[in-house]
Amino acid sequence: MTVEKITAVVRVSTPTVVPLPVTDDSQSVILEPYHVDLLPEYGYASMEYLISGEAYGEPYCTRLLLRCPDDASRFTGFVVMEPSHLCGGTSIWRHTSRWLMRNGHAWLEVDSQATSAVGKIKNVDPERYKGIRFIPGPISDEFAANIPFIRDATKEVLSEAYTDYKAKWWPATLQSPEILTAASHALRSGALGLVAQRVFLSGLSQTGGVTRRFITHSSHLRLPNGSPPFEGFLPCQSGGEALPDVPGAKIIELVGEAEFQSVRFPCGIGGQMRGTAHRRPDSDTFRLYETRDADVYPSPGANIDTIGESDDILRDEYGNAVGGVRTVHSDAPLATFVAATPKGRPNLYWGSQWAFSPEKMQVIYKRVENYRLIAGRAIQKQIQQGFLLPVDAEVLRRETIEAVHF
Template sequence: MERLTPIGISVVLSLLVASNTFAEVPRMPTAIAVPPSDKAPLSSATRPGTEYSDLNHYGYVEQEYYLQGVAPAITAAGKTLLEAPYTTRILVRKPADPARFNGTVVIEPFSWFGERGAGWILTRDYLLRRGYAYVGYTLNVNKPAVDPKFISETPAAEAEQIAQYGRIVNFEFMRRFDFARYAPLGTYYDPAHFTRGEAPDPFAPQSQGIGAQLALLLKTKGTQSPLAGLDVQRVYVNSWAVTAQVWMDYLDQGRHQQWRMPDETPLIDAYMTGRMAYGEVGGDVIRVPRQMPEGVPFVTVFSQSELMHDVIEGIPLPPDTDTPQLRYYEVTGMPHLRLADLGTEHTERLAADIGKGDDPRCRTLYDEPVERVVSALLDGMDQWVRDGKPMPNAPRVVRDGKAAARAPATGNLQGGVRPPWIQVPSATYLTDQETGCGLIYDTKVPYSKEVLGQRYGNFNRYAQKFEDAKAVSIKEGYLLPEDAAGLHPIATPQDF
C-alpha cells in the first residue's frame, strides 16, 4: 500500500474530526443487582395485578438492578446546566435461554403514577411470544416542596389532585412500598432552575441522559450488562402516557444525532410513543420533533382522548412519510385509560364517585382489548427496522372544523384506525371532552337491544360480521393473526 503524504494524513484526520463533531458516546452507567427482598419489586410481572404475566410459561426471568451513573441535567429548552450523579432502578425481563432471544430490547420509562409500565401492559403477550427482552426504568425525584406534577389553575384543584395521587408518586411512594429496596434512589431536581412553560418542570432533568446511558449499557456486550449473554442488536423505545414527553424532548433536541454508540451507530433503533398530547403538561405544542431521527422510525399512537384534544385545539397532525420514517395512528375506540392499565396502588374515580352515576353517557367505561392493536403496530415497526417494510398508512379521523365527525348511523368517529369493535360496533364510543363526565377514563353508550336487533338481526350475525372485521384488521396491519383468535365480540348473546 502506498504511504499517505503529510497532506493526505491531514485530510484523513480532518474527515475523522468532522465525522465526530456532533456525535458523542454517553457515559457508561453501572448496573448492580438489587439485594433480594421478601416481596416482589414494584411493577413486577410476578405479582397479581395489571402487569402480571406467566413468565415461567414463556421461559422468562425477571431481575431488578440499581442503575448508577453521572448524567447531564437538561432544561426543557434543551440547555445542559450541570452533570450530576444519580441512582435509579431498572426492571429486566428476558428469556432464560439465550436462543429464545430475538435480538431486540424494548425500553420503557415507568409512569410516575404508581410506577406503571403502560407499554408492557399493552404489548406483554406479544413480547413474550416473540422473544424480546424488556427493560423498564424509573424516572422520578424526591418529593419537592411544591410538586409540579400537581400545579393547577386553582388551589382547590391542586389539593384535589394531591389527595388523589399524592401517595403514588415520587421516590417517597417507592420507599413506602419497600424502604430498604428503594431508599438509595436519587436523581437531581431543582425546580428553581428547571422550568417548562411558566411552571417548574415536572420531568426529572436527567431523564434524557439516563435513557441514553441505559441504551448504551444494553447494547454494549460485556459482563457489566444486565443482558450479558444475549446478543443485543436493537433497542426500541416504547413510551406511553406522560413519560412519552421525555422522548419527544430527546428527539426534538437532537439527542438521537448527538448521543451514539462508539461506532457512531444509533443508540435507539425505533421510537414508539403513545397516549400523550405533547405539550399538554407545558412547553412547546409540537407533533413532529424539529430534529427527526434519520433512518429510524418515529411512531405515535393517539387514543380517542388525545386525538379529540388535538381536534378541539385545532392542532393538525403531520402527514405520514417514509423519509423521514414517520407514522401517526389515531385509534378509534381506544380510551385514554382502562381499568387494565392501572399501576401499583393506583385507583381512579368512577362516575358514581363524583355524582355522575345516573348520567347514561358516564356509566359504562370501555375497556376494549386495544393491546391487540398496539402489538400489531409494534410488530409493524419491528418489520420496518429489520426488513425495511414500511408500516401501514392510516387515514386521519375526519375533522369538521374543531369537532370530530361522527357517522350518523353508528355515532362513532369516521376515519382513523378502526378496530373490529368500531367496524362492527355495539356502542357509541365517547371521550370526556365531549361528555364532561369528569373522569380520566373514557366512556361509551351501549346500543339498546332494539338497536342491536335492527343493525344485526341476532347475535350470530353480529358475531360473523365481527369475524369479518377481524380479517379486515389483519389485512390492514392492525391485528396479528395469532391475536385474532383471542379477540371476541364485545356484545354478548344476552345483549340481544
C-alpha cells in the first residue's frame, strides 16, 4: 500500500552549515567510538559541522558528524544517514562501518533529537557546542531514568508500560524530521564537502522508530528544491505495524526477536508483518520476493518458531530462539541471548546475554577444536545463504572464533 496524503507537501528551509574544526583544545564528542580507530586504516576522515535553520516553526542548531573517504574521488555518492539515539549512540555505524569504509560510502550522524543533542553533546562540552539549540524539553538522562521496569510483571503489563513510555519520545523531538530533511539537503548541496547522489535513512531500536515515524508521519517533507529527501529507508529492530510504501523510495525493515509480538499473523504465516500482502504465493509456506532488473536472488527469509499459535518464542536447550536467520552465535552458541532483561531490573529496553561458563563449554563442545569446527560450519552456511560476506566472515573468525578458549 502507498502512504496516504498526510498533509500538503512542505519544503524545508535551506539550512546554514558551518564547519566545526577540531583543535588541541576542542575535540569532537563521540557518542559511538566503535571502529573510529579504523578510520586511518581505511583512508577515512571524520568532520564535524553545525547545521542551523528553522524546524517546527522554531529555530534550531545541532551537530552533524560526517565520516567519508579522505580522497573525494573514492566517494561513491551513497550516504547512510543515522539520527543519534534518544539516549546517545549510533548503532548503525557500529554494525555497518567496515562495509561502508570498504566500499567508499559515507556515513552521517545527525543529532536531530533534542534529548541527546543537548544531554549527551552540548552538556558534555558547553563551550564547543554553545550554538546547539532546540525547542526546550526533557533531555536524555531524564528519559534513561524513567525506563519502565516492573518486577514480576506479565509481558502484557510491561508492554503497556513501554507503549506509554515511547509515546513521550515524539513530543520531545518535534524538530527532528525537518532537521533530518535539511541534513539530506546539506549532503546533496556540497555544503559538507561532498555531493551525495543517494541518501538512505536508517536507525536501530529507538532510532529505528525515528526512521519508521519519518515514513508514517513525515513523508510530506521535501528538500528545498521540492525533491524527496531519501532514496531509501532501513529501520531496524523497532517493530510496529506493516509500513506503507513511500513513492520513489525503497523500504527494507530488519526485524529482531524483541519486536516479535508486534509482527505476528495477519498474512496467515507466523512471524510476518501485520497488514502485509503478497503478490503471489509460490507455495503454502514459501514466498520469494523478486527485485526487478536484478540478477541476484534475495536471501531466503526464515521465521522464528513459536509455541503453538502463541507469541511465545520456542527456545532451544540453551535458551536461545529456534528458527529465524541463523548465525554463528545461534548455531555455535557461547551464551544465552534474550532481547529483554528479565532479571535485576526487568525491562524491554536492553537485551541480555549470559555467557556460558568454561565448564558448560566443555560439556557442550568437549574441546575448543570441536567448537571451532562447528562455528566454521555455521559461518560457511551463512555465507552460502547470502547473509554474510566472506570478508566479514574472516573478521568474525579472527575476532570471535579464534578468541574462544576453555
